[in-house]
Structure formats: C-alpha cells, structure tokens
Amino acid sequence: MYWCRAHVLVCTANHCSQKGAQQVAARLRLELKRAGLDAEIMVNTCDSIDLCDIGPNIVVYPQGWIYRNVQVGDLPEVIESLRHGQHPVERLVLRPDSEDERRRRALYHAAVAQEPLAVTAFAALAERYGFDEAWVAEQARRGFIARKPGDDGDRITVTSKARHRYGLPDAT
Incomplete structure (x- = not known):
C-alpha cells in the first residue's frame, strides 16, 4: 500500500458487482x-469480503469500518466521513450486533446444533433466517459450509472458518 491516510477496499466479487x-x-x-482527496485516500477493488448478501461492501482502513449495501447515492456521506476519518456513516456500518450479523450467527448456531444436515434441510434452515439458495451457494464457495457425501446423501457441515467468525464450538 502506498502511504496514505486511509485505504478503501470496494468488493467487486460477483454478488457485489451484480448490485x-x-x-x-x-x-x-x-x-x-x-x-482533492485522491492522494490521501487510496481506493482499490477486491474480491469478496465474505458478506455477499449485503453488498456492495466497502472496508475502510485503518479505521476498520465495514459499510454494507453502499449505493452511489451514499457516496457524498462516505466521502465526508473519509475526509475527517473520525466517524463512520452509521446507517451503513456493519457491526457484530447488526441485524445482518445476528441472523447469520443464529443460523450457524442452529446449523451446528443439528449437523450434519441434509442439503435440503440446510437450505430450509437458511430460508427460515432469510437467506436464499444463492446465499447458501456463496457460503459454500467462500468456505463457510462444506458439502460432504454421506450414506444417505450429501450433508452440510459448518467449517472452522464460520465457527471462528461466529464464536461456535469446534467440530467434534
């Protein structure tokens, strides 16, 4: 990274690009x-930051802010926030206690309690928490769940990546 006051990463992975x-x-x-802030604030695109369902996503360093569902119309507020670097645009910030994160955490807690789950059972569980098939596929692609063959069909297990992120017990 070049020497700058802030570094902004804009996710341009498939889901965010579609949005x-x-x-x-x-x-x-x-x-x-x-x-006149382009010398102070570097903007780069990046692959997924693993929050595919709530994109477009932006991460701001060194502040560590994660903005979700950012639209072009939000940029004046984002730029003003970057100009001063002290306060994020609160309505866009994703936090561990944000509704989006609480739903993910609850889904993964429920999945761990029932695993291994049949593929259809995991999809139904995800749907109960407001996540669709595309989200499930993205979670598999990003390594949060694993699909493994079982005696009576494929099963879904929650990976160590998801367990670590959501404070879940390790697999036994």
Missing part, C-alpha cells in the same frame, strides 16, 4: 479526485 459495486468504486474514485 452495482463497479459503479460505486468508479464514482468513489472520481469524487475523491474532485474533492
């Missing part, structure tokens, strides 16, 4: 340049 992440990244760069 406009490329436009967010391009406009953010342009508006920072117009504001």
